[in-house]
Amino acid sequence: MNKRHAYRAIGSAAMLASLTLSGAVFAAEPVGPKLTDKLRGLLVKEMVEIEAAMQATYSAIVQGKHDEVAQRGQAIHDSFILEQSLTEQDRQDLKAAVPKGFLQMDEHFHQLSASLAEAGERQDTQAQVETFNRMTESCVACHSRYVTDRFEGLEDPSIPEGWGHHDGVASEP
Ligand code: HEC
Numbered sequence: 361m362n363k364r365h366a367y368r369a370i371g372s373a374a375m376l377a378s379l380t381l382s383g384a385v386f387a388a389e390p391v392g393p394k395l396t397d398k399l400r401g402l403l404v405k406e407m408v409e410i411e412a413a414m415q416a417t418y419s420a421i422v423q424g425k426h427d428e429v430a431q432r433g434q435a436i437h438d439s440f441i442l443e444q445s446l447t448e449q450d451r452q453d454l455k456a457a458v459p460k461g462f463l464q465m466d467e468h469f470h471q472l473s474a475s476l477a478e479a480g481e482r483q484d485t486q487a488q489v490e491t492f493n494r495m496t497e498s499c500v501a502c503h504s505r506y507v508t509d510r511f512e513g514l515e516d517p518s519i520p521e522g523w524g525h526h527d528g529v530a531s532e533p
Pocket of ligand 1: 403410506510
C-alpha cells in the first residue's frame with residue numbers, strides 16, 4: 361500500500377467510526393439512567409409484572425381461555441406505569457426525562473393491551489394472536505431503542521423501524 365492509499369484507508373476508517381458512533385447515539389438513548397430512583401424502580405417492577413402477564417396470556421390464548429385473556433389484557437392496561445397513581449410530580453419527572461418517541465411507544469403499547477382485553481371479551485382468537493404479536497413487537501422495539509444499556513442483544517439494526525408504532529411507521533425519536 362503506498363502512502364496515498366494508506367491515508368485514504370485511515371480517512372475511511374475514521375469516517376466509518378464516526379458513522380458507527382452516530383448510529384449508536386441514535387439507537388441507544390437508554391432511558392433508565394435518566395429516571396429518578398423511584399421512577400426507575402416502579403418501571404422495573406411494572407416490566408416484571410407485564411412479562412409475567414404476557415406469559416400467562418400466551419398460555420390462555422392457546423387454550424382458548426378467553427376470560428383469562430380479557431383479564432390479563434386489562435391488568436396489563438391498568439398496571440402500566442403511566443396509568444398508575446403516580447403523583448403529579450412523578451408524572452412530570454417522567455415526561456421530562458424520556459424522549460417523545462418513548463412516550464409514543466408507551467402509548468401504543470397501552471392501546472394494544474386494551475385491544476387484547478377486547479379480543480378476549482369477543483372470544484376472537486385470531487385477534488388475540490395478532491394483538492399478542494404486535495405487543496411482542498412493541499416490547500422489542502422499545503427495548504432495542506431505549507434499553508440498549510442493558511439489552512445489548514437487541515442492538516440490531518434489522519429490527520423493523522415501524523415496530524412499536526401505531527401505524528407501523530417509526531416517527532422522530
Ligand atoms: C415504552 C417502552 C417499553 C415497552 C413498550 C416495554 N418495555 Fe420493558 N423495559 C423498558 C425499559 C426502559 C426497561 C429498563 C428499565 C431500567 O432498567 O431502567 C425495561 C425493562 C424490562 C425488563 C427487565 C426488568 C428487570 O428485571 O429489570 C423486562 C423483563 C421487560 N422490560 C419486559 C417487557 C415486556 C415483556 C414488554 C412487552 C410486553 C415490555 N417490556 C415493553 C421499556 C419498555
